[in-house]
Amino acid sequence: MTEFSKIKYLFFRGFKQATRPYAALAPELIIPLFFFLINSSAFQRLVDLPGFEYTTYLQFYAPVGLLTAIFVSSGSTGLEVVTDISTGYMDRLFLAPIKRWYIVFAKLAAVGLKSATLTSIMLIMFMLFGAQFNGGIIGLLFILLFAFIFAMAWAGIGLSLAFITKNPRVVQSAFIFFFPFSFITTAQLPLELLEGWYKIAVQLNPVTYILEGMRAILATGEIGQTVFVGLLVASGFAVITLSVATYAFRKSIVKQ
């Protein structure tokens, strides 16, 4: 019981850390909305392409906006942890009689919750701008699950760099991974309309399957194979990045 309470307190602390200062939340709310509004207006004519099954590009692009929300809301985790390391606060936590994995575990759970919250806010915004959500309560829960899992997976990259380099600039630069992972997907066009090496690259990018899973929930509300494949890929992504992060944590942070 007390052990659970320790994790709970670390979780609350991790959540507060991820949301303070409150002004820093502004870009995390604005960027996904910006991408969503700009792209859904700029590329509306794409719906006329033969084989494009959506009547509005806005509807097609909405899940990309949600994905962007997950990326940006979890992207600062590494930096937060580097701050804790460089201020010595991590040492303060290490001095407490707790298992050290509590610290990382609680932080990740907090990031997952933050991302799920931000993603639902975005979903509501997108619906206000005319996006359809056909998933109902179940669909919403699945979207939140996507956000929770993929946020932890993405945070795992920043965390790994934080534990390995302990350098804020390196950790910050991890955000460039956002571009290939989020752009080389079916974000702009459905897979059927892609060609050549690009199509192969898109198919190799795990984020494609995560995006398609979320897109299926928005479009049809059907929780079928696409959704489960998406969740499986997100979980696999998380297992990989978090294994690296755990390894780096044990290796470089835990006393040498």
Added chain:
Amino acid sequence: MKLDDRLLKTHPCPCTSTRVNYNDRMGVQAIEVKNLTKVYSNDFKAVDDISFAVNEGEFFGFLGPNGAGKSTTMRVLSTLLKPTAGEITIAGFKLGPQDDEIRGSIGFAMQGVTLDDMASAWENLLLIGNLYGMTKQETQSRAGELLNILNLEKVADSWVKNYSGGMKRRLDLAAVLMHHPHILFLDEPTEGLDPAARRVIWDYLRDLNKQGTTMFLTTHFMQEADELCERLSIIDNGKIIITDTPANLKKEADGSLDDVFIHFTGHGIRDEDVSNKGVDPYVRS
């Protein structure tokens, strides 16, 4: 600020998971270090085969020039760094296999302040209390008590980043004292404090020591060492040069503790000063 009587009441360690029955431990040395060596990953030998012991309830000082190895020693003794060699017992527990028990028994005010800047004093203290296994009630009353003693009640709800250096120092000490540690490691605890605030801390530390808390202090203020410490070790280049009472040391150097320090460590400013003062926080192996 007058310290009140509440200070002088002894508190049992409330953390159930790490409770130590100190009555059974009478006569045990609080800190026992045998042949401690610490070589950093870059092959730098910061601590070179030192041995010493601190008695229960003793106020012990650890002096030495910049880069001598004081903080390194403290970080090893507090379980934050792994020793390269040596046998260490803290509060009767073996460093290594019994790290958890050691952590429950000690408090460590590290060099520099280690607080959550983006949280209030309350939030900082409540988290720490919880992590040490204290109940919510115990945590709240202890936090209130410490904030009162250290004169931080008025700012308890504002974020730490808005505090002055002295306020942060005091809150750091409060965080260290939350769980009534039996042994306190203090790495330059009054660095950056004005003379009045320094006095308050000294009085408080003395009182805690009177209640039975063992103190292990490093400082660059010779007056601080002179006023507080019963015994002093002087360490230089990772080796202990001498250990004795301040009175005996002063007799030997025929002067003040400043003279003692210079007598035993030489006059030169340390090279380490340069690399060590803007401490690169990203290289902490």
